[in-house]
Amino acid sequence: MKKIFALLLAVAMLLSMAACSNKTTDEPTSNGQETTVGNDNTESVDNSADPIRIGVVSTFSGSNSGHGQYCKEGVELWLENVNNNGGSLGRPVEIVYEDNGETNQEYQNAFIKMLSENEVSAIYSNGYSDQVTLVSPDVESYCIPFLAGNSSQACLDSGFDYYWMLRLSDAIVSPTMANACAELLSMKKVAVLQVNDSYGDGMADYIVSALEEKNVEVALRLSFDASETQFNSYLAQVQNADVDGVVAICHQDQAALLMMQVDALGFDIPLMGCSQFATSLAIDTAGKAADGWYSLADWTCETNSESGIAFVKAYREKFGRDPDMQSVCAYDAMLVLQDAIERAGSDDPKAINEALHSTNGVVGAMTTYTCDPNSETASHCLGQSIFLVQTVDGTGKLIDIAER
Numbered sequence: 001m002k003k004i005f006a007l008l009l010a011v012a013m014l015l016s017m018a019a020c021s022n023k024t025t026d027e028p029t030s031n032g033q034e035t036t037v038g039n040d041n042t043e044s045v046d047n048s049a050d051p052i053r054i055g056v057v058s059t060f061s062g063s064n065s066g067h068g069q070y071c072k073e074g075v076e077l078w079l080e081n082v083n084n085n086g087g088s089l090g091r092p093v094e095i096v097y098e099d100n101g102e103t104n105q106e107y108q109n110a111f112i113k114m115l116s117e118n119e120v121s122a123i124y125s126n127g128y129s130d131q132v133t134l135v136s137p138d139v140e141s142y143c144i145p146f147l148a149g150n151s152s153q154a155c156l157d158s159g160f161d162y163y164w165m166l167r168l169s170d171a172i173v174s175p176t177m178a179n180a181c182a183e184l185l186s187m188k189k190v191a192v193l194q195v196n197d198s199y200g201d202g203m204a205d206y207i208v209s210a211l212e213e214k215n216v217e218v219a220l221r222l223s224f225d226a227s228e229t230q231f232n233s234y235l236a237q238v239q240n241a242d243v244d245g246v247v248a249i250c251h252q253d254q255a256a257l258l259m260m261q262v263d264a265l266g267f268d269i270p271l272m273g274c275s276q277f278a279t280s281l282a283i284d285t286a287g288k289a290a291d292g293w294y295s296l297a298d299w300t301c302e303t304n305s306e307s308g309i310a311f312v313k314a315y316r317e318k319f320g321r322d323p324d325m326q327s328v329c330a331y332d333a334m335l336v337l338q339d340a341i342e343r344a345g346s347d348d349p350k351a352i353n354e355a356l357h358s359t360n361g362v363v364g365a366m367t368t369y370t371c372d373p374n375s376e377t378a379s380h381c382l383g384q385s386i387f388l389v390q391t392v393d394g395t396g397k398l399i400d401i402a403e404r
Contacts, residue, residue: 045086045087047092051093052087052121053120053347054120055114056096056330057097057123057127058126067126070325070327071126071329074327074331077319078330078331080318088342089347096114098113098118100131104130107131111125121144121352122147123145123146124146124147124148124337125149126148126326126329127148127149129152129202133152133158139162139163143349143350143353145164145337146162146164147164148166149329149333151170151173152169152199153169153378154202156377157377166332166383167383168383170202170203170206170207172381174207176296176386177272178210181211181214182216185294188216188244189216189217190211190218190247191220191221191243192204192208192221193247193249194222195250195251200250203274216245226250229254230261231258235265235267244269246269246270246271250276256282256286259282259293271294274295275386278389279326280322280325283395292390295388298328299328300387300398302395302396302398307365308365311365328366332364332367336364339355339362340353343358358371367384369382369383370382384404386402
């Protein structure tokens with residue numbers, strides 16, 4: 001089955017490369033300079049000009065609608081700023097939103113609609129890794145750059161040229177997580193709990209390997225469906241395994257439930273979660289049960305960077321609440337796209353994609369973004385750092401920043 005899948009993937013890639021073979025070869029570069037975008041454009045917007053259109057696909061309805069609302073708020077904060085400061089290329093920017101529903105099929109339908117009907121120059125989406133994997137061949141066939149908020153190394157390994165990862169991939173962050181488990185938390189024998197989808201399987205494989213390299217024994221590895229809500233049977237196995245630490249990998253809705261059920265059982269060992277354990281949605285849902293958990297997080301409002309502090313201030317003033325990881329990912333994705341559009345001097349999707357290849361030092365709220373063409377496994381992974389945090393009184397307290 002794996003050989004058949006690999007063959008189909010290779011055929012899809014060859015077809016998409018042929019379809020996009022006429023893309024521009026004059027690649028605009030940023031000359032190695034760090035670039036902060038969105039604040040110093042003094043040109044006026046020509047409101048009579050056709051707008052530059054960017055698509056955003058997220059969950060705006062159903063049980064995960066909060067996911068999409070945070071995403072939209074991040075986009076809207078950037079949009080207000082850019083259009084109040086000259087637009088992009090002197091033209092107004094317009095965002096086209098598409099609700100991806102709750103199932104993988106609904107996600108693919110929404111994405112194909114965005115690609116085929118809306119004449120957008122680029123797309124951002126914060127879909128799950130399974131969903132991103134599903135639509136990447138479609139994106140490649142339309143030759144429209146796609147910035148994604150997921151972190152699955154498998155998506156990078158697919159080799160699609162129009163797919164770009166904003167965050168650090170699982171393969172990059174796992175050694176840092178393992179080091180924190182071994183050095184900071186003194187774990188010697190751990191249980192790994194994971195959701196059994198492409199994200200959970202991939203990250204668990206990387207973290208298990210990284211833990212073993214740090215001489216941390218993985219005594220137990222348990223997986224559960226993405227729809228699972230009751231974890232007591234899994235947690236009972238953890239208690240019986242006599243481990244001195246837990247590493248958990250799942251999505252934020254399950255992260256909240258897992259934290260609450262761990263708290264109810266009175267676990268008294270170090271707890272390390274993936275980035276989903278540090279989102280505002282997960283922490284707000286779990287309440288006091290989130291306190292004490294460590295996480296290798298993409299974002300914390302306790303950031304100490306000037307750009308991050310300014311983002312938090314502006315976000316609180318506009319929306320009256322703290323930004324979530326979904327907010328800052330969406331905001332930074334727009335900054336990265338704006339940088340590429342302005343260096344390309346065009347809203348042509350192929351020209352923008354070429355410009356993304358020379359992204360260099362774009363300063364976002366979350367981190368700095370650079371394309372490293374020399375990276376064999378992660379040249380399309382743009383993020384450069386991640387936060388190690390511990391949740392205290394409902395806030396992810398910054399412990400350290402790990403650089404790529």
